[in-house]
Each structure stands twice: as structure tokens, then as C-alpha cells.
Amino acid sequence: MKQGFKLALAAAALATGVVAAPQTANAQEIQITGPLAGAPAVRKLRLYREGRAELAVGGGFTLLDEYQRTPFISGRLQYNIFDWLGVGVFGGFSPASLPTDLTEKIDSTAPRNSRTAVNLPGTGGPKFEEQTGKMGWMATPQVTFSPFRGKLALFQKLFVDTDLYVHGGVAFVGVKERGDCGGGGGQPACNTAAGFKTADRVAVAPSFGLGLTLYPSNFVSINFEYRAFPFSYNRGGFDSRGSGPDASFPDNKIDSEDRTFKFNQMMFVGVGFHLPTSPKISE
Amino acid sequence: MKHARRWLLLVAALWLLPQAALAQPKKPAGGNKPPPTAPAAGGDIEIDDPNAPAHEEQPAEPAPTPTEETGAGGGGICEIDPSACPKQGDIKKLADRQVAADVYAVQQIYALRRGRFEINPYWSQSLNDQFVGHPGPGLAVNYYLTNVLAVGVNGTYYQPFNSDADFNFENRRATRLAVPLNEYLGGYAVNFTYVPMYGKFSGFGNFIFHYDGYLVGGVGGLFTRPIAVIDPDNRKFDFEHRIAFNVGFGLRIFLNRWFSVIGEIRDYIYIEQLENTQVAATQAGQQDRNTWFGEKPLTNNVQAQIGISMFLPFSWEYRLPK
Numbered sequence: 001m002k003q004g005f006k007l008a009l010a011a012a013a014l015a016t017g018v019v020a021a022p023q024t025a026n027a028q029e030i031q032i033t034g035p036l037a038g039a040p041a042v043r044k045l046r047l048y049r050e051g052r053a054e055l056a057v058g059g060g061f062t063l064l065d066e067y068q069r070t071p072f073i074s075g076r077l078q079y080n081i082f083d084w085l086g087v088g089v090f091g092g093f094s095p096a097s098l099p100t101d102l103t104e105k106i107d108s109t110a111p112r113n114s115r116t117a118v119n120l121p122g123t124g125g126p127k128f129e130e131q132t133g134k135m136g137w138m139a140t141p142q143v144t145f146s147p148f149r150g151k152l153a154l155f156q157k158l159f160v161d162t163d164l165y166v167h168g169g170v171a172f173v174g175v176k177e178r179g180d181c182g183g184g185g186g187q188p189a190c191n192t193a194a195g196f197k198t199a200d201r202v203a204v205a206p207s208f209g210l211g212l213t214l215y216p217s218n219f220v221s222i223n224f225e226y227r228a229f230p231f232s233y234n235r236g237g238f239d240s241r242g243s244g245p246d247a248s249f250p251d252n253k254i255d256s257e258d259r260t261f262k263f264n265q266m267m268f269v270g271v272g273f274h275l276p277t278s279p280k281i282s283e
Numbered sequence: 284m285k286h287a288r289r290w291l292l293l294v295a296a297l298w299l300l301p302q303a304a305l306a307q308p309k310k311p312a313g314g315n316k317p318p319p320t321a322p323a324a325g326g327d328i329e330i331d332d333p334n335a336p337a338h339e340e341q342p343a344e345p346a347p348t349p350t351e352e353t354g355a356g357g358g359g360i361c362e363i364d365p366s367a368c369p370k371q372g373d374i375k376k377l378a379d380r381q382v383a384a385d386v387y388a389v390q391q392i393y394a395l396r397r398g399r400f401e402i403n404p405y406w407s408q409s410l411n412d413q414f415v416g417h418p419g420p421g422l423a424v425n426y427y428l429t430n431v432l433a434v435g436v437n438g439t440y441y442q443p444f445n446s447d448a449d450f451n452f453e454n455r456r457a458t459r460l461a462v463p464l465n466e467y468l469g470g471y472a473v474n475f476t477y478v479p480m481y482g483k484f485s486g487f488g489n490f491i492f493h494y495d496g497y498l499v500g501g502v503g504g505l506f507t508r509p510i511a512v513i514d515p516d517n518r519k520f521d522f523e524h525r526i527a528f529n530v531g532f533g534l535r536i537f538l539n540r541w542f543s544v545i546g547e548i549r550d551y552i553y554i555e556q557l558e559n560t561q562v563a564a565t566q567a568g569q570q571d572r573n574t575w576f577g578e579k580p581l582t583n584n585v586q587a588q589i590g591i592s593m594f595l596p597f598s599w600e601y602r603l604p605k
Contacts, residue, residue, distance in 0.1 A: 120458060
């Protein structure tokens with residue numbers, strides 16, 4: 001009897017739960033009436049990009065560098081098919097690389113002996129800085145997608161039109177890194193002066209990032225841009241891979257196996273000039 | 284009876300008092316709208332006059348067509364001096380005239396901050412240390428004294444998340460040169476935040492979201508210690524407090540009036556204590572704590588902080604003119 005009562009109670013609780021369970025939510029479209037019904041979010045928008053070509057020039061610098069900092073003199077040539085979509089080329093070259101503090105310390109204090117002979121030039125040889133990996137130039141065909149347009153107020157006095165964009169493309173980067181050595185077949189030995197010479201190659205990498213454009217006038221813009229272009233190269237000019245388990249131990253040779261992955265990053269600041277000089281204005 | 288007279292006077296006085304002020308001037312009914320003042324001949328017509336009717340406004344009832352009975356149609360001055368009446372050409376000219384409308388670029392600040400608390404949990408990531416990563420969770424609490432100025436505190440906990448990059452090992456193996464490394468326990472700071480810029484973005488031309496940019500700066504402390512890299516057999520370091528100044532900037536994107544996503548770059552500037560790169564020649568010297576410490580360089584620990592921000596109370600009333 002007692003058990004029957006419990007069962008009945010449980011059944012009643014279940015039935016109550018089922019009945020009291022929330023119904024399926026129904027969304028209702030809010031019908032906007034009045035003058036704003038069907039109106040676009042923005043009227044009379046200056047279309048700074050649509051149908052215009054842009055030439056931007058400026059400077060860039062790499063971030064989180066280990067052995068060499070690379071400043072770039074950079075530029076971008078772009079044609080904007082729509083206000084939200086453009087195609088173009090970003091590129092630049094580095095007139096000189098700047099050694100980091102670590103590079104200078106290695107050059108001045110690292111021991112030169114049989115353990116380091118493959119990795120560091122001997123006393124009286126070339127400087128360590130010369131064997132480090134450097135980026136000389138870069139060319140990146142890319143697509144720019146600008147979904148966000150707006151304005152910002154500075155100190156509640158100065159109002160500037162802005163847009164926020166993302167870009168993606170393929171970067172071709174001219175890399176100078178330590179050439180192959182110690183591999184036989186006419187290659188120099190790695191512990192000789194000839195073994196520390198560098199060689200050029202072109203690295204291909206994905207390139208992507210985002211940026212902010214400020215339009216102080218119809219013709220000129222100011223641009224801040226972040227770019228990532230990860231690829232592998234031998235930044236220190238070291239023999240660090242090639243033998244042992246997973247080929248993760250030195251093999252007394254310098255070759256492509258010694259290239260290690262680096263998430264290369266750079267910032268670009270530039271001034272853009274737009275043609276035609278006046279933008280279209282939306283309805 | 285005397286009291287009754289006083290009460291009557293009081294009621295009359297109250298009745299004569301002005302009514303409660305309305306934030307927006309009450310629009311007169313269309314039919315009772317006073318007719319616009321006709322301009323004098325050759326004079327300017329002040330179309331920016333707030334009391335003037337808008338051009339788009341249509342009268343509630345169509346105006347009667349001018350007839351012989353109504354004279355020139357303007358009535359009043361038009362009957363006395365028809366040359367003073369507006370002509371159709373004047374109206375068109377006025378309609379085409381450029382209006383310097385008194386419209387603010389940003390009509391109202393989307394989220395007022397004055398008198399509100401901001402609670403900002405975040406995740407912090409090292410930006411400028413290629414040798415050791417110092418990520419960690421943190422929390423900031425700010426109180427906005429004005430709409431653009433806040434005072435607050437923040438703290439970050441780093442200890443279990445310090446990470447030694449593979450690059451250190453490979454560099455040590457190749458060059459036999461060790462780079463002194465340090466790790467963090469935690470940090471705190473008292474900060475001022477200044478919000479000089481705000482704005483809005485239209486996304487895909489369909490929706491609008493608001494954002495603001497701010498500068499932050501303050502002073503606090505970091506608990507750091509060297510990681511024993513040069514002589515790990517003998518050296519063991521404890522965390523020590525270092526005074527750290529900080530400056531930074533950030534961007535806050537509002538998802539609604541009390542909830543936002545926040546991104547910030549903050550540079551914590553302090554004097555670090557590094558491990559001595561030289562090892563004493565004797566065992567007694569190696570175990571002497573005074574030989575363990577090396578350079579004390581000025582260090583910039585640049586961190587990217589990404590998080591969410593909640594404003595309390597959730598709502599407020601606008602007290603600023605539109």
C-alpha cells in the first residue's frame with residue numbers, strides 16, 4: 001500500500017513535470033513601423049573603398065625576434081571592387097637587419113671549441129650575426145575583406161571615419177640563411193669559414209591579419225595593420241636536427257632539416273592615397 | 284470660515300503654478316499649428332530656427348487653394364503687401380540650400396560609465412618574451428569617477444602557467460650559452476583608466492556595435508624569481524616582490540550596454556633580478572647565495588590581455604542632452 005502510494009506520487013510528479021515543462025520557444029519578428037521601417041543601418045555612407053585604388057606607403061617591423069629584428073619599408077597597392085572587398089599586393093624590403101641583444105652576447109661570450117665548431121665561426125672568423133637568418137623582401141598578393149565601417153570620436157572633438165578589415169593571401173619572402181654544408185657532394189665542411197656563408201631562397205607562407213584604417217580626409221588615410229606569415233627557416237644558422245629519434249638531434253650538417261617553425265609577425269603603419277580622390281556616397 | 288478662504292487661495296495658487304516640465308516640447312496638433320511667419324522681402328529665412336516647421340511636415344489638413352476671396356493666399360501681410368509673400372521659386376531655393384544641421388556625429392554615448400563598476404576577468408599572454416611565456420588569468424575591477432576616468436585594481440596569477448620555450452634549449456645546445464630566465468608568481472596594480480575615444484562600427488551594413496578605446500596606467504608589484512639555468516644543482520630561488528609600473532591601451536567592444544569584449548596591451552615595467560651567468564670556482568662559493576645573483580636590467584613585460592567586461596549596475600538613465 002505504502003509502495004503503491006509512492007508509485008502514484010512519483011507518477012503524479014512525472015506528469016506534473018511533463019505538463020509544467022517549458023514549451024518550445026517561439027520567436028516573433030518585431031515589425032518595425034514608422035519612418036525607420038525597412039531603412040538601412042546607415043544612410044549617406046561615404047564609400048571610401050568601393051571603386052577606388054589605394055596606394056599605401058609606410059614602415060613595418062617584425063615582432064618577437066630571436067636573433068635579428070627586421071624593419072621593412074613597405075607598401076600596398078590595392079583595388080577595391082566593393083566597399084567590403086579588395087584585391088591587391090602588399091610588399092616591402094628590408095634595407096638592414098638589426099641584431100638582438102642575444103646575438104651580440106653570443107658573438108662576444110659564447111665559447112669557441114669542438115662542441116660549437118659546427119654552429120659558431122671560430123675566433124677571427126666572420127661574426128655570428130652574419131650567419132643568422134634574415135628576411136630581405138616580401139611580396140604578398142592578398143584579398144582584403146572589410147566588414148566593419150564606422151567612426152570614432154577622440155576627446156569628443158575629433159571625429160574620424162574608420163574601417164576594420166582582415167586580409168589573407170600568400171606571402172613570398174626572400175630569406176637569407178646559412179647555406180648547406182657538411183653534406184658531401186662538394187659542400188664545404190660546416191666548421192670552415194666557407195661553411196658559414198649564407199644562401200638566398202624564397203619561402204612561401206600563408207599571410208593573414210587585420211588592420212584599422214582611419215580616414216581624416218577623402219583622399220588620405222592612415223593605416224595600422226598586423227600581419228602573421230608563419231614559415232620555417234634556420235634563424236640561428238645552427239645544426240639542430242637530422243639524427244637520432246625523430247631526427248631531433250644534430251647531425252653535423254646544415255640543411256633544410258635544420259629549419260624550425262616560426263610564427264613570424266609584423267606591424268605595419270602607413271599612409272594611404274586613394275584614387276579617385278572623392279569617394280562615392282551611398283543612398 | 285477664515286481657514287476656508289486660505290485653502291481656496293492655496294488651491295488657486297497651485298492651479299496657477301506651471302505644469303511639470305517635459306523633456307521634449309509638446310508638438311501642437313496639426314490642425315492648430317500656428318502659421319509660419321512670412322519673411323520680409325529680400326530678407327533671409329531662418330530655416331534652422333527650431334520653432335520653424337520642418338519642410339517635410341505636412342499639414343494635417345490640406346491648405347485651401349488660394350482664391351479670390353482669400354486674396355494672395357498668405358493672408359495677413361500678404362493682403363497688405365503681396366511682394367512680401369513667399370513665391371514658389373523661393374521655396375525651391377530654400378529646399379536646395381545646404382543646411383548646417385546641429386547633429387552630433389555620435390548622438391548619445393551608448394554605454395555611460397560614470398558611477399558604474401566594471402568587472403573584467405581576462406586571460407593574459409606574453410607578447411615580448413621569446414624565451415619564457417608568462418600567460419595567466421587575471422581580474423580587474425574599475426570604478427568610473429566620470430564618464431572617461433576610472434580608478435581600479437587588477438591582479439594576474441602566472442605561477443602554474445610559466446612556459447620555457449624550446450628555443451632556449453636549442454640555443455643552449457648550439458652555443459653553450461645560457462640565457463638567464465625568470466618566472467612569475469603573480470602581479471597586482473592600482474590603475475587609472477582614461478577613455479578618450481569612442482565610436483561605432485556598422486557590421487556588414489546591417490547592424491551597429493559600439494566600442495571605446497582607453498589608456499591605462501598605474502603602479503603595483505610583480506613577484507618574480509630566476510629559473511636556475513646556469514647552475515641548477517646549487518641554486519634555488521624564491522619569489523621576491525618588485526615594484527612595477529604599467530602603461531597600456533585597450534579596446535572595448537560593447538555587445539550590449541553592460542557587457543563587452545575587451546582587448547588590451549599592457550607594459551609592466553620593473554627592475555628584474557637575473558641569475559648570475561658566472562659560476563664560482565669552489566663548491567663553497569657555488570653554495571654561497573650571494574654569488575647566485577647577476578644583472579638587474581630594466582625589464583618590459585608586455586602582455587596582451589583578452590577578456591570580458593561587465594558593468595554594474597546594468598542600467599542607468601540618460602541625464603545628458605541628446
